[in-house]
Amino acid sequence: MKHAISTYLYQCIQMVMVVTMAFMISTVSRSSSIAIALSIGIMFAGTSIVGFLSQYKWAKYYLFENTDLTQYLNGAPNIVGMSLSFSVKVIILYFVIFNVCTWLVFRKKDVTA
Template identity: 45%
Template sequence: MANFFKLVHNENVKIYVRIRTWVMFGILAFITAIVPFLIYIAADGIGMASDGVGAWDGMLLTASVTFFLNIIFTVIVAADSVAGEYSAGTIKLLLIRPWSRGKLLLSKYLSVVLFSLAGTALLILFSAIFSLLLLPGSGGMAEMLPGWSAGKYTAFSLLSRYADLFVICTFAFMLSAVFRSGGLTIGLSLFILFMQNTLSLIFTPERYSWAKYALFNNMGLSQYMVSPVGGGGMTLGFSISVLVVYYIIFIAISWIVFVKRDVTA
């Protein structure tokens, strides 16, 4: 087990030794810090800064902006995780190590997940600090739904956004292992991210019965904060179950392809 932790550590070193990683963290921190300030300026301009917009609202609005950036950065790291070894020609050196391919793949996946958690923790921390400093109002978009406190509403919203990140991150990791192309992986992953809402509007569960099993219709779990039952009779438990099935499929494909693929000399 200690050797495996060293393997995970080595994969993390590959990520954090690159200047690109710290540039991404710097951009994420800067945007997360500046959004509450912009909200304060906008709210102050219409006389709502004192009591109309609160810290919880600032966190929610900031997260709605910066989580997209966090997902993009995580996809970039996931796309490079396996595909980068092929493009750099280091895959053969990796495979001659005294570890199974399955453990090598798992260590890479865990390093990507840890990066996603680090980015998420960073944006939550910065959005909380700057929202508390700049938006001390008592207002409450976060309290508009009956039965939801501001804290509970914000926590579930952030958790829902991370669930989307986690699924897209795993999808990108699978593509990286299958296609060995970082560019293709990033393109397809971001296509799913930005087309999710559009595809959900076109292929609705009310119109197409199969659509309730589609990945894009089960992402965005925050929809169940408004109503416990979604389109086509979908529920929170149903969507989570569908996402778990997709997750297992993504992981299985990644493992089968990486373990079985022949790396020619």
């Protein structure tokens, strides 16, 4: 039961990040349909891209490499040297960047149009 709850909570982090990214894309592009399509496409492609990028050292900073926190339940991260605390820090950094970009673009928009 504890493992199921942990898995569910770890997967919720990925959902929050995809929604935050969709919100940012929606604000920047003014199109919610483009935002939804891009976010879902990036999410599905992101898990495939992780396998290709895992051979590079910089891949540990890739968003979708870090949003899959279930890799730490098994004790074997995809890239050697990654830890749960590192992934949480990277996720928080992306979350802040997405929200700052959203806020800056939203403040400059003419919302009356």
